[in-house]
Amino acid sequence: MPNIRPQRIGRIGITSLLDGDLDASLDKIPDPADREAAIRLIAEAGGDKALTMDCNAFMLDLPGGPALIDVGTGSMMHARLGHLHARLAETGVAHADIRTIFLTHVHKDHFGGLVDADGRAMFPNAEIVLHEVEAAFWFDRAPETLPERARATLPLNAKAFGPYAGRIRRVKEGGGLPGVAARLAPGHTPGHTAWIVETGEAPIVAWGDVVHLAALHLPRPETAMIYDLDPHTAVKTRRHMLQWVCESRAVVAASHLDAPGLGHIEWDGERYRFAPLAAG
Numbered sequence: 001m002p003n004i005r006p007q008r009i010g011r012i013g014i015t016s017l018l019d020g021d022l023d024a025s026l027d028k029i030p031d032p033a034d035r036e037a038a039i040r041l042i043a044e045a046g047g048d049k050a051l052t053m054d055c056n057a058f059m060l061d062l063p064g065g066p067a068l069i070d071v072g073t074g075s076m077m078h079a080r081l082g083h084l085h086a087r088l089a090e091t092g093v094a095h096a097d098i099r100t101i102f103l104t105h106v107h108k109d110h111f112g113g114l115v116d117a118d119g120r121a122m123f124p125n126a127e128i129v130l131h132e133v134e135a136a137f138w139f140d141r142a143p144e145t146l147p148e149r150a151r152a153t154l155p156l157n158a159k160a161f162g163p164y165a166g167r168i169r170r171v172k173e174g175g176g177l178p179g180v181a182a183r184l185a186p187g188h189t190p191g192h193t194a195w196i197v198e199t200g201e202a203p204i205v206a207w208g209d210v211v212h213l214a215a216l217h218l219p220r221p222e223t224a225m226i227y228d229l230d231p232h233t234a235v236k237t238r239r240h241m242l243q244w245v246c247e248s249r250a251v252v253a254a255s256h257l258d259a260p261g262l263g264h265i266e267w268d269g270e271r272y273r274f275a276p277l278a279a280g
């Protein structure tokens, strides 16, 4: 499996950058019946391997220069992760060349690569762009009003975003850059965002955590997990987004589908499936 896959979709180049992988746990499924169904589906899909989530970020080749969608974990998680910087270097694009970083949401497996282990900015010339709903939730609220799980990550947020003060841009629904638009896909976090990229052909829909585990959430989108701050809303979003990208034949660029995470969501009459793009 190559880690870097440049693809051309219409007039847009997109390259998947594999940061690494992390283990998911079915203990994160609160409903016992859901959990039982999940155990069956994961076993069907090959057992433990189906419980591993790849962590993909994406580079877009835009008319105004290269941009990233998410930046991996940096040094904020374990040693199987944090490879985005090396992957980026392999493409020949320098960190200083990155002008825009679109974030799907404010979780460390998506923003950790903004800084090095000492908290220095890795992208000296990049503007960070995120949905205003996501920014308001993490950056504007008094810490004591946040759910405990969210509050626990505030020191990491400060470490990653502090060095970018003055170059964080909040956008409204539909905002971003010409041809790249934010679309709220809430539930995982309140402002979790899909970035919709116009290509002249089918759009690219880049999402973070609409699907955590393909072997579970494609056959059974209704499975709530407590990875999501609001599991009920996350289920609604997952169903809606899967149906939408399936019917529209959009190219999905997904953080946690198997690397390189680029492909179509198809309906086989019983369940959704992920059909990766052919190698570019």
Ligand SMILES: [Zn+2]
Pocket: 107, 109, 110, 208, 209, 255, 256
């Ligand atoms: Zn994630």
